[in-house]
Amino acid sequence: MVVRLACALAVFFNSFAFAKPVTIAVAANFKHTLELLAADFQRQTPQFNYRISSSSTGILYNQITHGAPFDLFFSADDVRPKQLLAAKLAKQEMAYAVGQLVFWAPSYVDVNGQKVTHRALWDNWQQMYAYANPKLAPYGFAAQQLAEQKDGDTKVVVANNVSQVFQFVSTGNIAAGFVARSIQTDFEGSYWLVPQGLHDGVVQHVALLSDQAQAIEFYKYLLSINAQTIITENGYLLPKT
Known part of the structure; x- marks a missing residue:
């Protein structure tokens, strides 16, 4: 037994x-x-x-x-x-x-050499930046909504997903991009945590x-x-x- x-x-x-x-x-x-x-x-x-x-x-x-x-x-x-x-x-x-969507530009500083952590970072941005493919990634769709509200014809690099955007920016290949806050909760350099009400x-x-x-x-x-x-x-x- x-x-x-x-x-x-x-x-x-x-x-x-x-x-x-x-x-x-x-x-x-x-x-x-x-x-x-x-x-x-x-x-x-x-x-x-x-x-x-x-x-x-x-x-x-x-x-x-x-x-x-x-x-x-x-x-x-x-x-x-x-x-x-x-x-x-x-x-x-x-x-x-x-x-939570973040616009991240780790190397950017203002005229006083200080990092920027508010909306002015995005409002004044005129260089190339990246976001995820809006047809495939909801974070990319949210970023595209912000881009469509912004005047100008700044060049955009469309990545496969937010992880690839993070890779582009963190390696310095692109100066800035829209990423998910979850990828790096403590961002170095300049960034803007986008309020929920500004996008879907x-x-x-x-x-x-x-x-x-x-x-x-x-x-x-x-x-x-x-x-x-x-x-x-x-x-x-x-x-x-």
Whole structure:
């Protein structure tokens, strides 16, 4: 009897050890925060096994609609998860974070040699800058709205996603760009944290795409105090309930 019980327990625990990982698609801006959330959940639930794929929201959405086998989709907008739910490609969806847009120019200083951390940085900007592809990335769409309100014909470099914009600016290849606050919560040099009311809000939704048990548990975990603390500590606001 003892031998049978031991064998049964071994099979039980091995089923977790070799369980198919939860496959998670995440918009580029949220990748780092998602990694922190997954690690925290794994500390609470050691059998949690996952695999993360990151790209722009539009690219991931296209992959999902063409049959990519993801269990969860962390979008940078609310539109795509709602479309997946309407098309019966998602089981549930909900808001998990509100993104904050930042115009960042790390090397810029004013006439007094001081960094600028207010709207004048953007209002007076006349050099080339970058933002993410507005057709694929909600942060890019928000940045484009600001660009359309600004007079002038300053050259714009369109990147694949906000992570690529950050790379362009941080390496000095481009002097400035619109990035997500979550990518670097403590910005060096000059920057402007764009008020939410100046563009369509970047309200980010997650879609539960499968009935995988661990995916469901992780989806529920996002509403926990632990999860919401990690989200806010990494440059996001919480959605209004």
